[in-house]
Amino acid sequence: MKIQEADAKSLLLAQGLPVPPWKVARTPAEVEAAARTFLDAGAGRVVIKAQVLVGGRGKAGGVKLAGSAVEAAEVGAQILGMDIKGITVRKVLVGAAAEIVKEYYLGAIIDRGSRRITLMASAEGGVEIEEVARQDPAAIHRVSADPLLGLLGFQARTLGLAIGLRDPLLNPFVAIALGLYATMKANDADLVEVNPLAIVAERALDGTATQSLVCLDAKITLDDSGLARHKGLEALRDLDEEDPTDAEARKLGINFIHLDGTIGCMVNGAGLAMTTMDLVKHYGGEPANFLDIGGGARHETVAGSMKLILEDPKVQAILVNIFGGITRGDEVAAGLIEARGQQTREVPMVVRIVGTNAAEAARLLAAAKFETATSLDEAAEKAVALSKGAAR
Amino acid sequence: MSILVGSDTRLVVQGITGREGEFHTRASIAYGTRVVAGTRPGKGGQTAIDGTVPIFDTVAEAAREAGANTSVIYIPASGAPDAILEAVDAGIKTIVCITEGIPALDMIPVVEAVRRAGARLIGPNCPGVTSPGRAKVGIIPASIHKPGRVGVVSRSGTLTYEAVQAMTDAGLGQSTCVGIGGDPIIGTTFLDVLKLFRDDPETDAIVMIGEIGGSAEEEAAAFAAEYLKGVPMAAFIAGRTAPPGRRMGHAGAIISGGSGTAAEKIAALEAAGVHVADSPTQLPRLLLEAGYRA
Numbered sequence: 225m226k227i228q229e230a231d232a233k234s235l236l237l238a239q240g241l242p243v244p245p246w247k248v249a250r251t252p253a254e255v256e257a258a259a260r261t262f263l264d265a266g267a268g269r270v271v272i273k274a275q276v277l278v279g280g281r282g283k284a285g286g287v288k289l290a291g292s293a294v295e296a297a298e299v300g301a302q303i304l305g306m307d308i309k310g311i312t313v314r315k316v317l318v319g320a321a322a323e324i325v326k327e328y329y330l331g332a333i334i335d336r337g338s339r340r341i342t343l344m345a346s347a348e349g350g351v352e353i354e355e356v357a358r359q360d361p362a363a364i365h366r367v368s369a370d371p372l373l374g375l376l377g378f379q380a381r382t383l384g385l386a387i388g389l390r391d392p393l394l395n396p397f398v399a400i401a402l403g404l405y406a407t408m409k410a411n412d413a414d415l416v417e418v419n420p421l422a423i424v425a426e427r428a429l430d431g432t433a434t435q436s437l438v439c440l441d442a443k444i445t446l447d448d449s450g451l452a453r454h455k456g457l458e459a460l461r462d463l464d465e466e467d468p469t470d471a472e473a474r475k476l477g478i479n480f481i482h483l484d485g486t487i488g489c490m491v492n493g494a495g496l497a498m499t500t501m502d503l504v505k506h507y508g509g510e511p512a513n514f515l516d517i518g519g520g521a522r523h524e525t526v527a528g529s530m531k532l533i534l535e536d537p538k539v540q541a542i543l544v545n546i547f548g549g550i551t552r553g554d555e556v557a558a559g560l561i562e563a564r565g566q567q568t569r570e571v572p573m574v575v576r577i578v579g580t581n582a583a584e585a586a587r588l589l590a591a592a593k594f595e596t597a598t599s600l601d602e603a604a605e606k607a608v609a610l611s612k613g614a615a616r
Numbered sequence: 617m618s619i620l621v622g623s624d625t626r627l628v629v630q631g632i633t634g635r636e637g638e639f640h641t642r643a644s645i646a647y648g649t650r651v652v653a654g655t656r657p658g659k660g661g662q663t664a665i666d667g668t669v670p671i672f673d674t675v676a677e678a679a680r681e682a683g684a685n686t687s688v689i690y691i692p693a694s695g696a697p698d699a700i701l702e703a704v705d706a707g708i709k710t711i712v713c714i715t716e717g718i719p720a721l722d723m724i725p726v727v728e729a730v731r732r733a734g735a736r737l738i739g740p741n742c743p744g745v746t747s748p749g750r751a752k753v754g755i756i757p758a759s760i761h762k763p764g765r766v767g768v769v770s771r772s773g774t775l776t777y778e779a780v781q782a783m784t785d786a787g788l789g790q791s792t793c794v795g796i797g798g799d800p801i802i803g804t805t806f807l808d809v810l811k812l813f814r815d816d817p818e819t820d821a822i823v824m825i826g827e828i829g830g831s832a833e834e835e836a837a838a839f840a841a842e843y844l845k846g847v848p849m850a851a852f853i854a855g856r857t858a859p860p861g862r863r864m865g866h867a868g869a870i871i872s873g874g875s876g877t878a879a880e881k882i883a884a885l886e887a888a889g890v891h892v893a894d895s896p897t898q899l900p901r902l903l904l905e906a907g908y909r910a
Contacts, residue, residue, distance in 0.1 A: 278854050282829075282833040299726055334720050336800050336830045336868070371728035412719045413798070449693065449867060450719035478866040483857075494798060494865025495772025498854040505857045506894055514858070516865040519773070547774040549743070549757045550636075578627060579757060579777065584892075601776060611810050 225446045226277045227460045228522065230317050232442035235411055236418070237611070241403040242396070242438045246319040248275065255300030258318035260293040267320030268393045272299050274306065277465050279352070289321050314464050323427075325435060327363075327420035328387055329353050336413045340368040341408060343375065343401055347387045349420035375405040393423065396437045411457060412450025417443040443521045469532055478517050478527045485510025486540040486611045488533035488571070490553045492517050500545045503600060509608035512539045519550040526559025534567060541572050541611035545603055548579030557585040563590050572610040576603040582604040617746035618792045619767070619819070620710055620738065621649075621686060625751045626707070628653040628675060628684035630691055630699045632664045637690035640755050640838070641665055644688075649750040653678035655683030674696040675699075675706040686710040687754050689746065693717040697726045704733045707818055712753050712801070713739035720867065723801035724753045730803055737803025741867070743773040743795035743887040756780075758791060764789015766903065767813040769806055770825035770831075771798050771866070776853060779825055779896040786900035788910050791819040798827070798866030806836035816865060821848040823899055824890070826881055829869045833881040841888035848908035850899050853878045859886060 227235075232245045246259035258268045274286030281287060286308050296318070306313045327349030335342035342432065347362045348356045353528035356363055361395040369375035380401035381394065387398045400421065408416050418439045425433045451457055463471065473480035479494065483501075487509045491497035492514045501511040517529055533539055546556050556577060576597045577585040589596055596604035597609075627644070629639040632654025645651050650849040653672055654664045660673030664718065672678040675687060679777060681796060687698055687703040689712065696715040701713045711730070718740050730737045738745055744754010749763035760777050762784040770776040794809050796802055807892055811821045822844070826833040833853065839850060858864050860871040871877050882892050891902040 233707030270783060296674075334724075334800055336832070337835075339801050340724060341721075352725070354875075357873075371724045409721060412721055414720060437868070447719050447867070448716045450721065451900060453694075453719075481859070481864070484814055491774075493772065494897070495775030495825070495854045496778060498827060498858055498864050499778070500844050501858070502856045503895055511857060512838075512863055547777045549755060549774060549777055560864065563829065577757075589640070599897060601897055 225448055225451065225461055227444055227446065228275045228277065228462055229273065230275060232444040232462045233439070235407055235444060236403065236439055236442050239406045239410060241407070242436065243399055243442070244319055244438055244440070245323065246317050248315055249318050250304070251299060252297040252301040252304065255318055256293045256297035257383055259290060259296030260319040262318070263293060265320070269321040270296055270320045271319055272296060273317045274303050274308060275315045275317055276311045276313055277462060278309045278311055281308050285487045286313060289504035322422060322424040322438065322440060324420070325423040325425050326502060327355070327422050328420045329419045330404060330603070331415070331419065332399065332408050333418040335368060336417065340371050341375070342368045343380070343383055343404065345383045345387045345435050348412060350404050353419065369405060375402055377402070387505065393437055400439070401416045407444070411444070411454055412419055412447045413444050413449045415445045415509045419443070426578065442465070454469060467568065472532055477523055478515060478525060478531070479527055480532060481514040482536070482548055483511050483513055484538070487607050488512045488539040489543040490515050490529055490533060490542065490544045492519065492521060492546050494504060496545065496547060500543065501603065502599070503604035504543065504608060507608045509611055512536055521551055521556065523555050523562055526561050527563040528555050530560065530563035531566070534569060534571060536583045539571060541574070541607050543603055543607035544573065544575040544577070545600060546577045546579070547580060548577065551580065552586060553577040553579060553581040553585030557588040558609060561588065564592070566590070572613070574603055574606040574610060576600065617748055619816050620736070620745045620792060620794060620801045621753045622747045622749070623750050623754065625686045626652045626680065626684050627681070628648050628655060628687045629669070630655050630675060630687055630689045630703065632656060632669065632671065635816065638664065640690065641669070645754050647758045649751040649753065650876065653682035653684050661670040664747060665871050674884055675702045675708060679706045679708060684708065686753065687712065689715055691715060691721070692703065697722045700726050700737060701729055702769040704730055704735050709735045712735060712742070712744050712811060713741060713803070714744060714754055715739070716741040718799070720799065720801050722849060723799070727801060727803050738794065741799040742797030742802070743776060745792065745794050747792045748790050754795065756789040759785045759876050760784055761793070762789040763817060764791065765820040766823055766908070767789050767816065767819040767821070768793040768823045768825070769809040769813070770795050770888065771827050771868070772825055772854065776825055779823060779852065779899050782897045782901050783823070787905060790818065798868050800830065800868040807839050808834045809902040810836055810839055810844065815848070821878065821906070824849065824851040825896070826844060826851065826853045826871050827866065828858050828871050828878050829866070829876045831876065834884040837884040837888040837890060840890055848903050848906035850893060850894050850902035850906060851885050852893045852899060853885070
């Protein structure tokens, strides 16, 4: 699960990391009030950042500076309501604009190859790390935490030295790196990224500047499998940015991802569901969704899934592909028949059910006059033909 | 000989009294697998599966008293990591974890403990391992198999059934079918299984079923190019149409930062001389084209 920058910063703060203060605003008036607070406290300018769960908001014009509260309100009015990669901006983060001396990248990931938590750091901060990885892979330094002992102080120090940090900023870096690791563990995160981690200059009243390392941005994704054991994390789910079908799919206990095509797919098993989409495409169609009804799905799950598929007005044909193992074919067939009784619009459908209780399923489907197929390829081809017939 | 499970398998089922555990244990026994014990803490001394399988409180007792050498785990995600560690501690060398939904961070110390003990973990979030005609450990349906000499390794469940069914229909039997699991952190990778197949005198050809996410298929391709020359090999990669940044059902099936795409994996496999299918039903034909004769 992805969470917003402001929520990610809260999780970092909870582990004692240096994160400059911020406020979240949902209206230009709230932006103005927040900006005033920071300006009154001595900030020269404020930064207003769109809170969206997609990357590239800076390039899209979703991050801007303002020198006065009135200007902040104007900028807020521009950013709020803006469309960034199909997402409408509903809230912004407001904070004092930092005087940045240098930007770094610091991130913690679950590294599948080494099967460890790996920390990555780079002196090339502020830009997308994937871009750095492509252009100059040597600029990214890595250490992997010990699987039993965790991230050790000397490992964090090695990383800080590798990106050029020295006294007096080295020890603060070590604390931040250990804090990133702690944030990951404390929340079952699978990614914790601070980009940029910045050296900022703070000026005292007499004009003398001191430098410190702070987390200017934060990106965290949480392991869905860990959500249930952390109270409060589920509340960070941003329902505003969710596809409306997501909540319904969670309730049904299925995996559903909306796509742009015209052929609705219902499949058991994630790998087979992806394969079914791929074959739809291979035979000249476009899948409208990824849908894995899971193992051992009951008829009510099948009926609920069908309703979800039909809610998409683009769907012109439906392909049901079930390879029964734990899932019983007759149970799926019963669910399909139940769904057809409740269905509000006619969409051609082809059903393929093999494996456990396939014979019983075939009898039920034949009696209810469903169009069926025996092989996976035949089913996909038929669904594509049906979708094109319906479009004419 | 087959790999991982076979005629010498003496299985202990951790969680034998649960719904899944009991159901699949019956299917394993019906297939001829030697199930020597089950565990259910607090019910030691009782029996399961109509009085045919003794229940022990601990895996250590199951190993000591019933001679268990392989374990399969049907225990919910909250208890599964502990169950794996208990099996390791009891000296079990082959551990198959079916459980789905274990937080990835829980698995990091567990796979390390397994490695240090010299044991092997298959999964988690996997359908298990079947050596057709010999032993079935896990939830792969018995009906799809035919004994033979093709090794099958896959990250998926039902997609594996699809591929194995297609092979059986075409008359191509299997030596062992291994579901390695769809999670980001798994005990046994494609590479590990390819090495086992290479060293197995009863495996003459290999089918590999991968999907988007991570780079395990690329590593397997590099190994195949170097060490599996002359071994007929066919592959299928699911997720050509998967959108980037979305987790496609399996925790590990995600294209992130532009890497882990099906296109990259297919290119790596083809460069290694592996025939890649557009549909799992083409796998038998591709194996024959690669020179395999059953």
